[in-house]
Amino acid sequence: MIGIVDYGLGNLTSVAGAVSKLGFEPHITSDADTLAASDKLILPGVGAFPDGMANLANRGLIDILGDLVIKQRKPILGICLGFQLLGLSSEEFGHTPGLGWIDAPVTRLKPADNALRVPHVGWNDLTQTKPDCILFDGIADQSLFYFVHTFHMETPPDGSQVGTCDYGGAFTAAVQKGNVFGTQFHPEKSQQAGLTLLGNFLEKA
């Protein structure tokens, strides 16, 4: 069973659809017992960072997830906003502390090339900075993934970055720190490469 964390934001149905397609049983839930009974967790998310943290807090999910992920070391995959929430903080609409599991802040994209539009929307190449990360099994370097975001996580100093993307400068596009995984792009919206990556997390993490 795969626990898809429901915190009132995000493309939960899309993620659940991709999990089902891969032959796993998704449960969209914010219930502590259901999350505890799940083999893996996915923290999806579309929306603004302050709302994301506030919603997690209001549902008691910060403590529940902290217990499951940090103490019990249950694998978790953060996607897009869910990935950013893993970081230290975000400057989206002011300064908001994050879950802090990945040691890097989230800041606004500032492409060096002024002609590049923000948000960064569309298909872009993923450079595998750590190709042996299990997320990338069977996926060629420079495969295309679907991005849609205005903010990005800065390079974590703890070496957890496993993939980057270039948009007027390289930014962190995927991380792994032990059982904590995250992608700025949307694997559930990235065709076959995305499904393969999601399948790697579900089968191998």
Add this chain to the structure above:
Amino acid sequence: MLRNRLITVLTFNDGTLFRTKLFEPDYRYTHNFVDSWSVDEIVILDITRDPNADKRAFYDVVTQFAKECFVPLAVGGGIRTLDDARQMMAVGGDKVVVNSGAVERPKLITEIAEAYGSQCAVLSVDARKSEILDSGYEVFSHFAGQPTGKAPGDWALEGEKLGAGEIMITSVERDGSLQGYDLALCRQVTEAVTVPVLGMAGAGNWKHFVEGVEQGGLSAVCTQNIYHFTETSIASAKKFMEKKGIPVRL
């Protein structure tokens, strides 16, 4: 490098797929000719005129696409409130497209952006040629039937400031014409905003996609005249674009 997108737009009238011409349902299809692996993104619009019509058939269509297509789905048609947007997201949309609802009440864009993030709010702008406005074009709402007095570039910029993450510009006169995008109109909008712009209406051959990107400044080119787009045609359109130097996902 970020790729330019080729987006398929599907318009549904009472849950049935239609092509449109000059903003009227024009030709009914019995199959969805979407190559679900080559397409970069899908826009699904409910063009049912009756605001009180049962939307369940449309929601079912969206859910079906969400199950089969692992690409982003932008969904719209008749969104007036945040609750309407929430419903579109709940049935499988990744982004919502607003048009008349935003003209009536611009704050709708901000409400959606605050709830789901800017990247989720797509402002659709329908424009007709104008002899009155200096810009030469005027924004129309309500199925292109109601003049707004706004210039497309101004309205797009206002939309961006209100929180829209993308703008979709549609030429009413070019809808269903196959004569190519209205490039001057596209340029007015792409030069006015810094968010990505999707161009719509008029594409009749592969060259029109290239022009839309090179001359119109579009981030994404859209088409709904799907009789061109049988199983292999999205892929061949993209191969053509790549040969002409446009970065696309093959």
